[in-house]
Amino acid sequence: MKRNESGFTLIELMIVVAIIGILAAVAIPSFQSYTKKAKTAEAKEILANARTMQAAYQAEMGYYAAKMTSIGWSDSSFKYYGHVTIATASTGKFTARISGNLDSDATIDVWTIDQDGTLSHTTID
16 A cells, blocks of 8 residues: 655755755845845934924024024934034034944944935944
8 A cells, every 4th residue: 555645855845944944045235235225214304304404593693503402403212322422513503413333333424414405324333
């Protein structure tokens, strides 16, 4: 009497596991790149808001504020970045700075914006 057994052999299962491993090795670095881009979008948005508030303050007072609290800024709920600081401020210029550690290493990600809206990624995490 002949038995018909169906199922996967050990070799077939090992091939499937190897294929999944190769796909994961290709996909994970790409995914990490996309998540870092999404996190840096937060810095760009925060600095754009800070620039808008500085422009309104400058239009009213005639000079840029030296502290973000002077323009009513609140560092309330940033997920990836710390607080916004004013690196330089004068009658016609200002530079705002924000930093954050995106991947828990020793390098800090730093962005700046000036009165013209020029964004600079000064230190890349």
